[in-house]
Structure formats: C-alpha cells, structure tokens
Amino acid sequence: MRSDAPGSSLVLHAGSDDGLVGDAVESLGTDEATVRAVDSEAAALTAVREESVGCLVCESEFADGDGLELLSALETSAPLLPTLFLTDDPSLGDAALSAGATDIVVKQDGLDPVAVLARRLENTLSRGPAVTRDADEEAVALLQSMYDVTTDTESSFEAKVDRLLRLGCETFSLSNGFLTRIEGGEADGKQTIVQSRGPHEKLSPGESCPLSRAYCRETVRTDGLLAFEDAVEAGWTDDPSYEEFGLGCYIGGKVVVDGELYGTLCFADTEPRQTPFTELERTAVRLMSEWVSYELEGQQARAELELKERAMDEAPVGILISDPDQHDNPAVYVNDQFTEMTGYPEADALGRNCRFLQGERTDPEPVAELRAAIDAERPVSVELRNYRRDGTEFWNRVSVAPIRNSEGEVTNYVGFQEDVTERKEHELELKLRNRAISAAPIGITIHDTSAPALPVTYANSGFEAITGYEPTAIEGEPLSMLAGAETEPERAGALETVGGESASETLLLYRTDGSPFWGRVSIAPVTDEDGETTHAVGFLQDVTETKQHAEEIERRLDEFGDVLAAELQTPLRDARSRLAADLDELSPGDLSAALAAIERTDSLIDDLTTVHSFSVKSRDVFETDGSAPGTDP
Numbered sequence: 125m126r127s128d129a130p131g132s133s134l135v136l137h138a139g140s141d142d143g144l145v146g147d148a149v150e151s152l153g154t155d156e157a158t159v160r161a162v163d164s165e166a167a168a169l170t171a172v173r174e175e176s177v178g179c180l181v182c183e184s185e186f187a188d189g190d191g192l193e194l195l196s197a198l199e200t201s202a203p204l205l206p207t208l209f210l211t212d213d214p215s216l217g218d219a220a221l222s223a224g225a226t227d228i229v230v231k232q233d234g235l236d237p238v239a240v241l242a243r244r245l246e247n248t249l250s251r252g253p254a255v256t257r258d259a260d261e262e263a264v265a266l267l268q269s270m271y272d273v274t275t276d277t278e279s280s281f282e283a284k285v286d287r288l289l290r291l292g293c294e295t296f297s298l299s300n301g302f303l304t305r306i307e308g309g310e311a312d313g314k315q316t317i318v319q320s321r322g323p324h325e326k327l328s329p330g331e332s333c334p335l336s337r338a339y340c341r342e343t344v345r346t347d348g349l350l351a352f353e354d355a356v357e358a359g360w361t362d363d364p365s366y367e368e369f370g371l372g373c374y375i376g377g378k379v380v381v382d383g384e385l386y387g388t389l390c391f392a393d394t395e396p397r398q399t400p401f402t403e404l405e406r407t408a409v410r411l412m413s414e415w416v417s418y419e420l421e422g423q424q425a426r427a428e429l430e431l432k433e434r435a436m437d438e439a440p441v442g443i444l445i446s447d448p449d450q451h452d453n454p455a456v457y458v459n460d461q462f463t464e465m466t467g468y469p470e471a472d473a474l475g476r477n478c479r480f481l482q483g484e485r486t487d488p489e490p491v492a493e494l495r496a497a498i499d500a501e502r503p504v505s506v507e508l509r510n511y512r513r514d515g516t517e518f519w520n521r522v523s524v525a526p527i528r529n530s531e532g533e534v535t536n537y538v539g540f541q542e543d544v545t546e547r548k549e550h551e552l553e554l555k556l557r558n559r560a561i562s563a564a565p566i567g568i569t570i571h572d573t574s575a576p577a578l579p580v581t582y583a584n585s586g587f588e589a590i591t592g593y594e595p596t597a598i599e600g601e602p603l604s605m606l607a608g609a610e611t612e613p614e615r616a617g618a619l620e621t622v623g624g625e626s627a628s629e630t631l632l633l634y635r636t637d638g639s640p641f642w643g644r645v646s647i648a649p650v651t652d653e654d655g656e657t658t659h660a661v662g663f664l665q666d667v668t669e670t671k672q673h674a675e676e677i678e679r680r681l682d683e684f685g686d687v688l689a690a691e692l693q694t695p696l697r698d699a700r701s702r703l704a705a706d707l708d709e710l711s712p713g714d715l716s717a718a719l720a721a722i723e724r725t726d727s728l729i730d731d732l733t734t735v736h737s738f739s740v741k742s743r744d745v746f747e748t749d750g751s752a753p754g755t756d757p
Contacts, residue, residue: 133154134159134175135177135178136180138180138191140183144241145181146159148238164186164187165197169194178206179205179248180198181207181241182210183210192220195209195225196223206226210231214278217278217279218282221279227247247268247272270408270412270415285416289321296401298373298397300321300322300391301321302317302327302390303387304387304388306340308335314334315332315333315341324369338368339369339390340390343376343378343390349406349409353400353401355372372394372396374392376388376392377412439459439461441541442459442466442540442543443462444473444478444541446477448534458470465512465543466510466541467514468480472513483510483517490506490508493506494508503526506521507521507522507548517545519543519544519548524537525538562584562586565586566586567590568583568663569584570650570661571622571659571662573658574658577620578660580598580601583599586664590641590665590666603619603620606635608632608633610632610640611631612632619647622649623649626647629644630645631643641668642668642670643667644667645664
C-alpha cells in the first residue's frame with residue numbers, strides 16, 4: 125500500500141527516542157494510531173514504500189542514518205507523506221523544512237515534549253480521511269496547523285511559506301503549491317515562481333512566463349479566489365495557460381502588499397479534482413494569501429525602517445530625537461555623528477534635554493526662538509554657539525521639526541545638528557572686513573575685469589565722502605567718469621585697465637558737484653586660486669592738500685633761489701671789479717684770501733642751482749608715480 129494512501133494511522137518513528145513518540149501517540153486516546161520504530165534510513169524508506177504510513181516522526185540523528193538525508197529522499201519517493209522533524213537544535217529547523225518536513229518539533233526546557241508532539245501528531249493525522257471527524261473538527265485541525273506554522277518564531281519567512289505550501293498540498297490533495305511574483309501589466313507582464321512545492325517543472329522557483337500565458341492573470345482580475353476542479357469542463361483547454369502548464373485543477377488568491385499587487389498564492393494539479401473545493405479549503409487559501417501579504421508588508425516595513433535607521437546612524441549630520449511626552453523633552457536617540465561632533469557618548473546624551481550643549485557664550489536670542497517654535501509645534505532652524513564635552517566651542521546649525529502620528533499629534537521632535545564653525549567664522553571674518561572697508565577713510569572700489577573699462581561693482585562710503593557719488597550712482601561706471609576737462613587723457617585712460625601688478629596715478633579729478641581735486645588712484649588685480657584675474661580693487665585718496673603743499677614749497681624755493689642768487693651775484697661782481705683794480709696794492713696773502721672767498725661764493729651759487737633742479741624733478745616724480753614730497757611712494 126502507498127504510504128500516503130487514505131485510511132492510514134500508522135506512525136513511523138525513525139530514531140531512538142521510542143518513549144517520547146510512544147507516549148505522544150498514547151496520549152491521543154485513540155486505538156487507531158499505532159507506532160512502528162526503525163533505526164536506519166533504509167528501513168524507513170522500505171516501510172514507507174511497503175506499508176500504509178500515515179505520518180513519519182524523524183529525529184535529527186539516529187543509530188544508522190541522518191534525519192535530513194531521510195527527508196530529502198522522501199521528498200522524491202513520497203512527497204505527500206506528512207513528516208515531523210524532532211530535534212533539540214532550533215538551528216536545524218529551516219534545513220528540515222527545506223528538506224521536506226511538514227512540521228518541526230523542538231524539544232525545549234520548560235515545555236512538555238510529549239504534549240507538543242501529541243498535538244502536532246493529531247493535526248497531521250487528522251488530515252487523512254482515516255480518522256472519522258465532522259467538518260468542525262476538520263476545520264479546527266487545519267486552522268490549528270496554519271496557526272502553528274504562522275506563529276513559529278524560530279523559522280524564517282521562506283520556511284513558513286514552504287510549510288504552508290506543503291500543508292495546502294496535503295489538505296487539498298493537490299501535487300503543487302506555489303507563490304508567484306507578478307510584474308508589469310497584463311499585456312507585457314511577467315509571472316515568476318518565487319517558491320514552490322511539487323514536481324511540475326514549470327512551477328519550480330525561478331521559472332517565469334508572460335502573464336498572458338499564466339492562470340494567475342485571471343486570479344489577479346478576481347476580487348476573491350480563482351478556482352476550478354476540472355479545466356476541461358471549465359473551458360480552459362483553449363487558453364494559453366493550459367497550453368503552457370496543462371493544469372487540470374487550480375485554486376489561487378492574490379497577494380497584495382501595501383495596496384499594490386505582489387503576486388499570487390496557488391495550489392494545482394495536472395489531474396482534475398474529483399470533488400469541488402469546500403468552503404473550508406477556500407477559506408484556508410484566502411487566509412494563507414492574506415498572511416503572506418501581511419508578512420511581506422511587514423518585511424517591507426522592516427526593510428524601510430532598517431534603511432531609515434541605517435541612514436540616520438550613518439548620516440553626515442548629527443541627529444537627535446526627543447520625546448515631548450516625557451519630562452523636559454529628553455533625547456531618546458542620537459546617531460553616531462552626534463556623538464562624534466559633540467564628544468558626548470550615547471549614554472551621556474540620552475535622557476537629557478539638548479540644552480546641555482549650551483554654555484556661557486550661547487546667545488539667548490536664538491535659544492528663545494528655538495523654544496518658541498517647539499512650543500508652537502513648528503519647524504525652526506537657528507545657529508547656536510554650543511560646547512563640546514571637552515569644553516571647546518563650536519557653531520551648531522540646529523534644525524528642529526515635529527514628528528506627527530497619523531492623527532496629526534506630535535509624538536517626537538527630530539533635530540539635525542550641523543557643525544558650521546568654519547563657515548560661521550568665515551562669515552564673521554567677512555563681516556569684520558566689510559565693516560573695515562566700509563568705514564575706511566579712503567575710497568575703495570571693486571571692478572569687474574571681464575567687462576570693458578573696468579566698471580565699478582562696489583564702492584564704499586569713503587569713496588562717496590571723497591567724490592560725492594553715491595555707491596549706486598557709480599556702480600556699472602568706470603573710474604574714468606571722475607575725469608574732466610583738465611585731466612590728462614593718458615592718465616585718465618590708465619583708470620580703465622589693470623595689469624598683472626598694482627599701478628598708481630595722481631591726477632586731477634572732479635567730484636559730482638564739478639569741483640576739482642587731486643586724486644591718487646591705485647588699482648590692483650584680484651586673482652582666484654588658479655591665479656586668474658577675476659576682479660580689480662581700487663583705492664582713491666584725496667591728495668589735494670599734499671599737492672598744494674608741494675607746489676607752495678616749490679614756489680617759495682624758486683623765489684628764495686632767485687633772490688639769493690641776485691643778492692649774491694651783485695656783491696660778487698663788485699668784489700671781482702675791485703679786486704682787479706687793486707691787484708698791485710694787495711699783498712699775496714690778502715689776494716689769496718679774496719680769491720678763496722670768491723670761489724666759496726661761486727660754489728654756494730652752484731649748490732643753490734642744484735637744489736632748485738632737484739625741486740623741479742621731485743614735482744615731476746609726484747605727478748607721474750603718485751608720490752608727493754613727505755609721503756611714501
């Protein structure tokens with residue numbers, strides 16, 4: 125007799141723990157169930173082949189054999205035989221299920237192994253028609269088996285799906301059970317087998333076909349289940365799916381994840397089914413499909429949650445989550461970057477309000493702004509001077525936002541912390557430079573070197589004080605607009621060019637009211653990190669007083685030289701005339717002294733002439749290189 129034939133209540137035990145299996149069968153309280161023990165794989169296979177075995181209890185190890193190897197052999201020779209895998213090692217559960225076990229029983233401390241095994245045996249044996257029972261008992265047994273599978277915390281999702289597929293095949297007396305993944309629409313969609321039980325080659329894991337050639341295309345169209353007991357009578361023989369798979373009967377339901385179609389869970393056989401699918405069987409398929417949907421949604425939610433957790437843990441900014449329902453809104457989560465940035469380990473940060481980062485020089489104004497936003501349950505971003513654990517200061521850009529539940533209630537606050545010390549210090553330095561430039565007593569301008577004539581893009585208040593031009597009036601104009609009728613054209617043109625080095629000119633310029641002034645203009649290139657000139661900076665000084673002072677000195681020196689030369693030359697001529705007239709009367713000593721005096725006077729006149737020439741040259745230098753007497757060039 126076949127091992128999976130109806131009417132069999134023989135429990136075949138492959139292993140050494142005869143007492144446990146015997147006590148479990150005896151506790152069932154029925155004379156119809158009997159136990160036979162074997163101690164080798166060969167003996168077990170022979171018994172299954174020759175006797176009417178209703179269930180196999182297979183230990184993980186026995187005297188002459190290995191439980192997993194026996195399960196694998198039975199998967200081929202008796203695929204519908206219910207098998208219970210008995211072990212004290214929970215880690216073998218998935219391997220046993222993959223090898224074909226219907227269920228597993230793990231002997232654990234604190235649990236009565238006899239009671240556990242008896243319940244599993246009762247559920248397994250009740251699937252065969254040999255045990256007389258009414259519809260209620262059958263339903264309870266099936267639902268209990270499904271419950272045992274779906275609540276098993278030791279097995280993986282894949283292992284539990286495999287057990288459900290086997291349970292369905294045994295319960296419905298069908299040879300194939302499979303879970304599919306459907307992608308795309310009906311016209312161009314594809315069906316792929318994710319997991320399966322049974323011998324059908326085209327229903328093996330990884331096999332795929334166009335959705336248009338699969339029974340499941342009709343399953344996904346149906347609100348409930350798609351089921352037929354005889355494909356020929358139901359009119360499927362002309363359908364592409366019948367040509368593709370040749371199934372004689374079929375029952376399947378949709379698997380939906382977060383409102384989106386995932387695939388189907390189905391049971392089928394190549395032979396027609398002799399009896400219609402019962403309401404219990406339909407309910408079982410529906411519950412299995414719903415459970416798979418629920419588990420896949422949970423997997424997806426857990427994957428998304430794990431991704432978010434990894435993203436927060438590995439984020440390049442500090443993240444802190446607080447709980448406003450607790451006293452003082454303490455931190456309940458901080459990521460690695462927060463601890464690295466602040467120096468506070470997680471244990472020191474959790475349970476504390478984030479104000480522990482504040483210190484003596486923290487500005488109370490942004491702190492108050494932050495507090496007001498939290499009280500109003502609205503997002504806010506502020507920059508605070510905070511303190512690390514070692515007491516060092518850093519600038520922290522804090523962005524806080526409320527986290528709301530589905531009802532709109534704030535459950536938490538999330539704060540993003542970014543160390544902006546370098547940027548903040550750079551900003552403060554720029555502000556200081558801007559204030560210094562704005563308050564400088566000289567005119568400072570910035571010019572665009574990419575445009576002709578170096579138009580002004582910025583002018584400080586010092587420029588306005590000297591020229592009378594408001595910054596907005598000079599923007600976009602060249603400095604040469606300060607030139608006028610008396611300005612030397614060549615020097616005015618120099619204001620519209622910039623070379624590789626700074627250059628200066630002193631020239632006559634005109635204010636906005638038309639009044640002239642002497643201006644000393646210096647223009648220097650501004651280069652980027654590649655050495656390319658991007659802008660030019662100009663400096664303007666009003667040197668009118670210096671120019672006038674130099675001219676006054678020149679005028680007085682000229683006058684003094686003229687007067688002195690005239691006064692010295694007149695007596696010198698007289699001295700020479702008298703000396704020529706009285707040569708005969710002078711002694712040699714007097715004559716020598718008189719000639720020496722005349723020579724000294726000539727030398728003094730020559731020196732005065734030299735000084736006068738230097739004065740003229742200094743004026744020329746002032747007017748060409750911008751250096752005035754008494755000033756640095």
